[in-house]
Amino acid sequence: ETEEPMTQLFVNIDEIKIPEYRQRRDFDQEKLAELAESIQYSKAGLQHAIVVRIVGDDYVLVSGERRLRAIKDIYELGGVFSYANKDVVAGFIPCTNIGELDEVSALEAELDENIRRANLTWQESAQATSDLRALRCKQAEAKGDAIPTTLDIAEEVYGSRAPTQQNTVRKETIVARHLDNTEVQKAKTLDEAFKILVRQEQKAKNQEVAERVGATY
Numbered sequence: 001e002t003e004e005p006m007t008q009l010f011v012n013i014d015e016i017k018i019p020e021y022r023q024r025r026d027f028d029q030e031k032l033a034e035l036a037e038s039i040q041y042s043k044a045g046l047q048h049a050i051v052v053r054i055v056g057d058d059y060v061l062v063s064g065e066r067r068l069r070a071i072k073d074i075y076e077l078g079g080v081f082s083y084a085n086k087d088v089v090a091g092f093i094p095c096t097n098i099g100e101l102d103e104v105s106a107l108e109a110e111l112d113e114n115i116r117r118a119n120l121t122w123q124e125s126a127q128a129t130s131d132l133r134a135l136r137c138k139q140a141e142a143k144g145d146a147i148p149t150t151l152d153i154a155e156e157v158y159g160s161r162a163p164t165q166q167n168t169v170r171k172e173t174i175v176a177r178h179l180d181n182t183e184v185q186k187a188k189t190l191d192e193a194f195k196i197l198v199r200q201e202q203k204a205k206n207q208e209v210a211e212r213v214g215a216t217y
Contacts, residue, residue: 008049008084009059009095013072016052016093017060027069036070036079045082046071049094062098111135122190123179129157129169130176 039046050064061068071093074081081087083094111132120128136148136156150173154165171194178184178197187193 009052009097010089010092011052011059011095012091013068013075013093014091015059016050016068016095017058018065018068019060027066032066032070032073035066036073039067039070040074040079040081045085046088046094049083049096051098052095053098059095068093108135122187122193123185126172126176126190126193127179129153129172132157133169133173 046067048064048067050067051062052059053062054060071081075091080090088094111128133148133153136153139145140147150166150169151161153173154169155161157169158165168190171190175184175190175193175197178193181197181200183196183200184193187196
C-alpha cells in the first residue's frame with residue numbers, strides 16, 4: 001500500500017514567521033547569493049519545501065531558513081523559481097506543514113537544519129548535538145535497539161569516528177546541560193566552557209571535602 005503524499009502549501013512568503021530563537025544575524029551573504037542562484041537558475045529549482053508549523057493563524061518556520069531568505073532575495077530582485085517542475089506564483093513559497101509529520105519525523109525536521117547549518121555558534125552546535133543524541137536514543141528505545149554511542153553520534157554529525165570528533169560530541173553533550181550557567185554563557189569556545197565546568201565541579205568537591213573534614217575536627 002503506497003503512502004499518501006503530504007499536501008504542499010503555497011504561502012505568501014511575508015506571512016512566514018521566524019521564531020525569535022531561530023533568528024540569526026551572521027548569515028554568509030555570499031553563500032545565500034549562491035543558494036539563490038542555484039534555486040533560480042538550476043533545472044531542479046527548489047528541491048525541498050521549507051517546513052512550517054501552523055500556530056493559530058500563523059505559519060511558523062521550523063526548518064529551511066536559508067532557503068526562505070534566499071527566495072526572499074530572488075523576489076526582491078524580481079526573479080522567479082520553480083518547484084516540482086512548475087513555476088511558483090510570485091511572492092509565494094512552497095511549505096510542508098509539520099503537523100502532517102509523525103512525532104519522530106517532526107523532531108528530525110527541526111533538528112536537521114540546526115545540525116547542518118554553517119557558522120553555528122558553539123552554544124547552538126552543543127544544543128543541536130545534544131538534541132540529536134536524545135532523539136536517536138528515543139528512537140532506539142522505541143525500536144528496542146541498542147542506544148547509540150558517542151561514536152555513532154560523531155559519525156552522524158561530523159562524518160567521522162575519530163577521537164577528536166568523539167571528544168567534541170562528549171563535551172557538547174555535557175555542556176548543553178549547563179547553557180543556563182552564567183559563567184558558561186561567557187565562554188568564547190566549547191573548550192573554554194568545558195574547562196569552566198570542570199573547575200566548578202572541582203571547586204564543589206573541594207568544598208564538600210573541607211566541610212566534611214571540618215565537621216570531623
